Amino acid sequence: MSNGSSNLDFKGRVAIVTGAGGGLGRQHALALAARGAKVVVNDLGGARDGSGGSVSAAQAVVDEIKAAGGEAIANGASVTDFEAVQAMIKEAVDAWGRVDILVNNAGILRDKSFAKMDLADFKLVVDVHLMGAVNCTKAVWALMNEQKYGRIVMTTSSTGLYGNFGQSNYGAAKLALVGLMQTLSIEGAKNDIRVNCLAPTAATRMTEDLFPKEMLEAFRPEAVVPAMLVLAAQDAPNRTVLCAGAGTFEAAHITLTQGAWLGIEADTPEQLAARLSEVTDREGEAVPQSGAAQGANEVAKGMANAKRI
Incomplete structure (x- = not known):
């Protein structure tokens, strides 16, 4: 099949992908670069619970992009550190003059039932997923308004949308990103900043334990990438929650029923x-x-x- 129209051509665009040292983020970075984008590959390089850190994972993806003829730079900022995130944006602008696309993908897991969960593990997961996306988005927001163009992809989850045992912290943070999208998509519309959410189902380092062996191949992260490309493209929708996994794509909506008027009475x-x-x-x-x-x-x-x- 062909690429279809040129709206999935990212030549001349500058993209930042957080948590891009492996898994889904790596596939996002490779796909954007393959279609012509210059990519900042951001990854703290920690363990999946957020501990530790090394820029080598991000650098390996940069090397891969460069070997294929693309342009990329590695960045090891923690998304929870606003100053480091601001420095990352400056690095992108110094190198390439603009930032068109931000894919907020960085995340960690600290799974436990709520009864057994330490509050520090709840807060850390919210800090990385929610505040990490807020920090990165805030750092590019003025720039995107000024250049009158921006595409921001938040990574939500079926856990946030529908729940999953043992993931109250992750689910709370992931649905918060949908709430963030709802307002930013309204505020950014006048300057062509489109904000959307991606809900991936993918077997990565973060989720591999949740999948039976025979399903690992079907749920490989590459299968999610088409949804990201559509949400990051020039013709992207605005305020859409796109779900993707194993070759299937869906949309999620927060709806309001017609309701019933009952008045304000004692009964x-x-x-x-x-x-x-x-x-x-x-x-x-x-x-x-x-x-x-x-x-x-x-x-x-x-x-x-x-x-x-």
Whole structure:
């Protein structure tokens, strides 16, 4: 199959991929470089629980990109260190003049049931996934507004969207990234900054223990890359949660039901309990374009019912 239109051509674009020393991030960096992007390969080089650090993993990916005729630089900043992240952006701008694409991919795991989880492990996972993405996005935000172009990909997860035993910290951080996307996609729209989320299912160093051996091949990280390329492209959507794994692609939505007007009466709590299935009925649910949609629905129903009284 051909590439289709040129919108998946990244020539002249500068991309930063965090956590790109291995697994999914490495595949993202290689794919962007293969399609013409200049890539900052960022990786702290730590263990999957976030301990330790070495730039050698990132450098190996840079060497691979250069050997294939591409351009790349290695960066060992921790995404939790805002000053180091700012220095990384400066390094990209000094080398290539701009930053067009940011793929927030860096992450760690500290899995345990909530009952057994240490709060320090909860906080660290939130710091890396959520604040790491916030730091990197904040560091490129003014630049992307100034150049009136930006493509930002947050890495969310089915754990954040739907839950997974033993991953309350990871899930909380991953759904927070969807919330971050919702507002940034509104704020960035006027200057063509498009912000999207990718929910990958992939067997990498971070997740290999979760997959049966026979599924490891199907869920190789390369299968997720097409979704990243579409979200990072010139013709990317805005505020889309794209899910990808083993050759299948889906979209996830946060919806609002039609609901029911119950008024503000002494027995409204009892009414709500009795009619909860009506309130949660998904018939005619919508995907709001902003948080104002909830209030608008409530006001409309309230006014319609006020006229009946």
